[in-house]
Amino acid sequence: MKVKLKVWRQKSANSPGGFKAYATPELNPNMSFLEMLDVVNEDLTRQGEEPIAFDHDCREGICGSCSLVINGKPHGPHRSVATCQTYLRSFQDGDEIVVEPFRARAFPLIKDLIVSRQAFDRIIQAGGFISVRTGSAPDANALPVPKDKADLAMDAAQCIGCGACVAACKNASAMLFVAAKASHLNLLPQGQPERFRRARALVEQMDREGFGSCTVTASCEAVCPKNISLQFIAKMNRDYGLGLLRGR
Amino acid sequence: MKLDARIPSGPLAQKWDKYQFEARLVNPANKRKYEIIVVGAGLAGASAAATLAELGYQVKNFVFHDSPRRAHSIAAQGGINAAKNYQNDGDSVYRLFYDTIKGGDFRSREANVFRLAEVSVNIIDQCVAQGVPFAREYGGLLDNRSFGGAQVSRTFYARGQTGQQLLLGACSALSRQIGLGAVQSFTHSEMLDLVVVDGHAKGIIVRNLITGEITRHAADAVVLATGGYGNVFHLSTYARGSNATAIWRAYKRGACFGNPCFTQIHPTCIPVSGDYQSKLTLMSESLRNDGRIWVPKKTGDQRPPSQIPEAERDYYLERMYPSFGNLAPRDISSRAAKRVCDEGRGVGEFGRGVYLDFSDAIERLGVATVRERYGNLFDIYKEITDEDAYQVPMRIYPAMHYTMGGLWVDYNLMSNVPGLFVLGEANFSDHGANRLGASALMQGLADGYFVIPYTIGNYLATQKPDQRPKASHAAYQEAEENVRRLTKRLLDCKGKRTVDSFHKELGKVLWEHCGMGRTKAGLEKALKLIPALREEYWKNVNVPGEEGDLNQSLERAGRVADFLELAELLCRDALHREESCGGHFREEHQYPDGEAKRDDERFAYVAAWEYAGPDRAPVLNQEPLVYEEVKMSTRSYK
Numbered sequence: 001m002k003v004k005l006k007v008w009r010q011k012s013a014n015s016p017g018g019f020k021a022y023a024t025p026e027l028n029p030n031m032s033f034l035e036m037l038d039v040v041n042e043d044l045t046r047q048g049e050e051p052i053a054f055d056h057d058c059r060e061g062i063c064g065s066c067s068l069v070i071n072g073k074p075h076g077p078h079r080s081v082a083t084c085q086t087y088l089r090s091f092q093d094g095d096e097i098v099v100e101p102f103r104a105r106a107f108p109l110i111k112d113l114i115v116s117r118q119a120f121d122r123i124i125q126a127g128g129f130i131s132v133r134t135g136s137a138p139d140a141n142a143l144p145v146p147k148d149k150a151d152l153a154m155d156a157a158q159c160i161g162c163g164a165c166v167a168a169c170k171n172a173s174a175m176l177f178v179a180a181k182a183s184h185l186n187l188l189p190q191g192q193p194e195r196f197r198r199a200r201a202l203v204e205q206m207d208r209e210g211f212g213s214c215t216v217t218a219s220c221e222a223v224c225p226k227n228i229s230l231q232f233i234a235k236m237n238r239d240y241g242l243g244l245l246r247g248r
Numbered sequence: 249m250k251l252d253a254r255i256p257s258g259p260l261a262q263k264w265d266k267y268q269f270e271a272r273l274v275n276p277a278n279k280r281k282y283e284i285i286v287v288g289a290g291l292a293g294a295s296a297a298a299t300l301a302e303l304g305y306q307v308k309n310f311v312f313h314d315s316p317r318r319a320h321s322i323a324a325q326g327g328i329n330a331a332k333n334y335q336n337d338g339d340s341v342y343r344l345f346y347d348t349i350k351g352g353d354f355r356s357r358e359a360n361v362f363r364l365a366e367v368s369v370n371i372i373d374q375c376v377a378q379g380v381p382f383a384r385e386y387g388g389l390l391d392n393r394s395f396g397g398a399q400v401s402r403t404f405y406a407r408g409q410t411g412q413q414l415l416l417g418a419c420s421a422l423s424r425q426i427g428l429g430a431v432q433s434f435t436h437s438e439m440l441d442l443v444v445v446d447g448h449a450k451g452i453i454v455r456n457l458i459t460g461e462i463t464r465h466a467a468d469a470v471v472l473a474t475g476g477y478g479n480v481f482h483l484s485t486y487a488r489g490s491n492a493t494a495i496w497r498a499y500k501r502g503a504c505f506g507n508p509c510f511t512q513i514h515p516t517c518i519p520v521s522g523d524y525q526s527k528l529t530l531m532s533e534s535l536r537n538d539g540r541i542w543v544p545k546k547t548g549d550q551r552p553p554s555q556i557p558e559a560e561r562d563y564y565l566e567r568m569y570p571s572f573g574n575l576a577p578r579d580i581s582s583r584a585a586k587r588v589c590d591e592g593r594g595v596g597e598f599g600r601g602v603y604l605d606f607s608d609a610i611e612r613l614g615v616a617t618v619r620e621r622y623g624n625l626f627d628i629y630k631e632i633t634d635e636d637a638y639q640v641p642m643r644i645y646p647a648m649h650y651t652m653g654g655l656w657v658d659y660n661l662m663s664n665v666p667g668l669f670v671l672g673e674a675n676f677s678d679h680g681a682n683r684l685g686a687s688a689l690m691q692g693l694a695d696g697y698f699v700i701p702y703t704i705g706n707y708l709a710t711q712k713p714d715q716r717p718k719a720s721h722a723a724y725q726e727a728e729e730n731v732r733r734l735t736k737r738l739l740d741c742k743g744k745r746t747v748d749s750f751h752k753e754l755g756k757v758l759w760e761h762c763g764m765g766r767t768k769a770g771l772e773k774a775l776k777l778i779p780a781l782r783e784e785y786w787k788n789v790n791v792p793g794e795e796g797d798l799n800q801s802l803e804r805a806g807r808v809a810d811f812l813e814l815a816e817l818l819c820r821d822a823l824h825r826e827e828s829c830g831g832h833f834r835e836e837h838q839y840p841d842g843e844a845k846r847d848d849e850r851f852a853y854v855a856a857w858e859y860a861g862p863d864r865a866p867v868l869n870q871e872p873l874v875y876e877e878v879k880m881s882t883r884s885y886k
Binding site for chain 2 (some may be wrong): 011012027028030031032034035038039042044045046048049050051053055056057058059060061062063064065080081085087089110111114116117118120121124125126127128129130131132133134135136137138139140141143144145146147150151153154157158160161184185188190191
């Protein structure tokens with residue numbers, strides 16, 4: 001099979017960008033989408049053109065490096081997978097595929113398809129942790145955690161921090177990401193002492209980073225490669241609100 | 249060179265306690281006067297950077313990723329071992345120690361492994377306190393599963409994403425320290441050289457991967473936690489960005505490289521499907537708890553698996569290793585798979601695959617339980633192969649997965665270059681010739697949380713506070729020029745072949761001649777092919793783009809240049825080690841039944857290779873492995 005690509009090219013944050021068309025050589029339907037970009041880049045290199053810059057690393061859907069909006073959808077046509085887990089068998093021979101970066105004011109573009117998602121890191125640095133010093137922990141079984149609580153915390157903790165939720169949202173809101181981080185820790189008994197402070201610190205840093213507000217369109221949930229549920233946003237809002245009321 | 253492992257004297261079980269008491273301390277007011285560079289933020293790097301900052305040191309952390317939490321520890325699936333004995337099934341620190349020593353085929357250092365087993369219990373406590381959502385039983389206490397090479401259940405897990413959860417835990421501790429200003433975080437920053445001043449490691453040279461800017465960083469000590477070098481094989485389960493550049497350039501500055509030929513090929517990966525492939529995907533070893541591995545008894549049997557009757561199937565691991573069965577260690581399982589495929593009994597399009605079958609488990613436990621245990625792995629398998637493993641058996645084949653070898657370190661985890669510490673997969677120390685499943689996560693976190701905080705103080709106490717060299721010192725200048733020269737040389741080549749085409753070719757040479765089965769003739773051939781390929785590389789590589797810009801081709805070009813050198817050392821080490829042990833299988837050295845034949849008379853030592861200059865053969869140093877407690881014996885899983 002072959003496909004026609006329209007790829008966003010932009011030299012740097014300050015230079016203008018635009019779509020460029022590329023015809024691919026013969027491809028194997030079992031190739032991953034990123035392997036297809038590898039093939040195109042090899043061709044570009046041989047032709048003396050600069051290859052397309054894109055983020056990727058583990059290529060098994062867990063590091064959260066890969067991004068890309070494919071035909072208007074972050075992480076491509078399928079639910080519950082990242083771009084690196086998207087395979088060409090999801091497309092037809094001769095398809096035109098439009099490839100863009102994740103776009104949001106809080107994710108400034110670096111080059112071509114690469115954007116900076118460091119706002120996420122600063123949010124975590126503001127409160128996405130349990131304050132525990134190495135060496136001070138009690139025995140791991142000293143504090144039983146009900147299985148359903150642990151499972152629910154794990155559902156939230158699966159977030160890979162890719163930013164697809166922001167890219168899908170018309171307001172570029174980071175609520176799903178922040179709610180996943182807050183809920184993971186706030187659901188567990190270990191997270192209770194800092195629960196309200198954590199929710200406030202995370203939300204306030206999110207606002208400082210310039211993400212938009214949540215209007216509950218649920219587009220984030222629809223594109224999340226790890227199926228993070230909208231219910232965590234409700235949980236976080238509750239902790240945030242209670243934190244405000246209690247003055248913590 | 250005489251290598252001193254600095255193992256404390258006294259009985260094995262008391263060495264670490266003794267060390268901790270005797271180690272020199274840095275007083276709290278002085279700690280902030282020391283700067284420590286930590287390169288990498290996987291389990292070892294993130295836990296080290298966070299813990300050292302908590303102690304009061306000034307820490308700078310460097311990662312080539314856009315964020316510390318992207319490191320490839322995140323992809324570890326199955327679990328982490330600890331000698332908690334929560335299952336009451338006979339586990340103990342000593343048993344974990346012994347399993348690890350035996351699993352490593354008696355080629356690891358006794359004292360280091362014992363310490364690892366000792367601190368393993370603290371790791372679980374630490375992770376739970378951080379909020380790592382480990383699997384629980386209904387009573388709310390922690391659950392365990394079994395892993396290869398052990399007959400007890402000591403593996404803690406968080407679904408199939410244990411590495412992710414442990415890394416998010418370690419990175420949350422790191423993030424907290426960054427937020428407090430105790431750690432300076434440098435992202436998109438790749439270490440390209442080590443600076444050695446008067447024989448001590450005192451800094452690094454870094455390229456900013458967005459702007460191309462080259463900067464010098466001085467420190468009182470340098471900690472490398474940059475992972476393994478398995479991507480030298482091109483196709484592997486590593487992340488695409490995983491590389492050996494930091495440790496290789498440290499090697500070229502004098503740090504010895506320990507046992508480079510000890511590489512691990514993991515038995516359960518999705519088979520290669522085509523030439524375009526960029527990486528291989530692991531199917532967690534935990535699947536072997538319930539999956540049964542088999543191939544047809546007849547060669548060339550093309551029937552679909554459902555039509556091959558029970559009597560015509562060969563459950564070869566259960567047949568050959570009845571007491572460990574499908575949970576035989578990785579090196580042994582991988583070789584067994586290769587052997588049945590070499591016999592023409594492999595399955596799948598290219599005949600390089602074996603079945604991992606869950607039909608018995610589904611019958612015994614029900615689909616729901618199997619889905620709960622392994623659902624995400626079955627999903628990954630479906631995405632990649634378009635096959636439903638609940639209906640048809642998975643096809644798996646061994647793939648490059650981990651490197652036991654790495655920079656040589658002493659009991660302090662310090663290399664032979666004073667002030668240079670090496671943690672996690674980047675060092676050689678704990679896994680001998682073969683690593684057991686769920687032990688990499690244990691080692692990374694042991695090194696970072698519980699070993700380096702003690703041992704680095706023991707070094708820093710010998711260095712005067714606030715006396716580190718200035719970055720204007722000639723050694724930094726020289727290292728920076730070295731980096732600039734290398735970058736320019738790569739960009740000026742303007743040849744015809746892409747970086748990836750060289751990497752692929754190198755990978756094929758290594759897989760064929762230095763993979764699961766190694767021979768003298770094959771290794772000698774590889775030692776001719778690799779230098780020739782390297783020579784062509786420097787004449788004919790095509791690196792597009794510019795230096796002062798984000799340039800992914802240039803990043804890869806530097807890493808592949810290092811792989812082209814490291815590959816030669818790997819083969820040289822494999823050629824010199826005239827024995828079979830663990831993941832290193834020399835076909836000349838085997839028992840009639842095909843098991844590895846170790847030679848303790850001649851090879852019970854760590855091969856620590858020392859760089860001797862660009863066109864000179866490296867020098868082989870030996871650290872004898874003296875076992876005070878354990879008797880070296882033939883490793884049997886039958």
